[in-house]
Amino acid sequence: MLYQPSSVVSGSSVPPLPRPQLAEARRVRAAELFGQGRSNAEIVGMVGVHAESVRRWRRAWEDGGAQALRRRPAPGRRPKLDDARVEEVRAALERGAQAHGFEADLWTLDRVGLVVERVTGVPLSRATVWRLLTGRLGWSL
The missing domain is CATH 1.10.10 (Arc Repressor Mutant, subunit A)
Known part of the structure; x- marks a missing residue:
C-alpha cells in the first residue's frame, strides 16, 4: 500500500x-x-x-x-554539520553560484565545498560534499 x-x-x-x-x-x-x-x-x-x-x-x-x-540517533560518528548549519548551507546554495562570486551559475563539488567552508567554517572532503548534497540536502546531480 x-x-x-x-x-x-x-x-x-x-x-x-x-x-x-x-x-x-x-x-x-x-x-x-x-x-x-x-x-x-x-x-x-x-x-x-x-x-x-x-x-x-x-x-x-x-x-x-x-x-x-521513537527514532534513535544513527550509530557512528556525529555529522560535521548539524541541521541548522545544513539549512544555512541550503539557503546559501539556493542563491546560486554567481551570488558567491563564481563566473557561471554552475555548481561543482569544489564550488559547493568552498561555499560550505565560507558559511560554516567547516572544510569538507569532496566525498562528504557529495553526501551532503545527495543525502541531507536531497539534491540530485
Whole structure:
C-alpha cells in the first residue's frame, strides 16, 4: 500500500517531512492509536503502511511503550554539520553560484565545498560534499 499524504497537509504551506521524520510520525501516530485500542487492520488503513509494520510496531509498543517507536540517533560518528548549519548551507546554495562570486551559475563539488567552508567554517572532503548534497540536502546531480 502506498502512503498518501493527509488531505489536511496537502495544498498547505507546510513543507513535507524528510523521510526519517515522516516514518517516525507514522509510528508515533500508530502508538496513539494502539493506546485508543484500535485494531491492527484499522491502523493499517489510517496510517497507510503495510500490516506487518503495524504488527512489528505493536510488539515494540507493548514491550517499551511509545518511546520504543521513537527514532534513535544513527550509530557512528556525529555529522560535521548539524541541521541548522545544513539549512544555512541550503539557503546559501539556493542563491546560486554567481551570488558567491563564481563566473557561471554552475555548481561543482569544489564550488559547493568552498561555499560550505565560507558559511560554516567547516572544510569538507569532496566525498562528504557529495553526501551532503545527495543525502541531507536531497539534491540530485
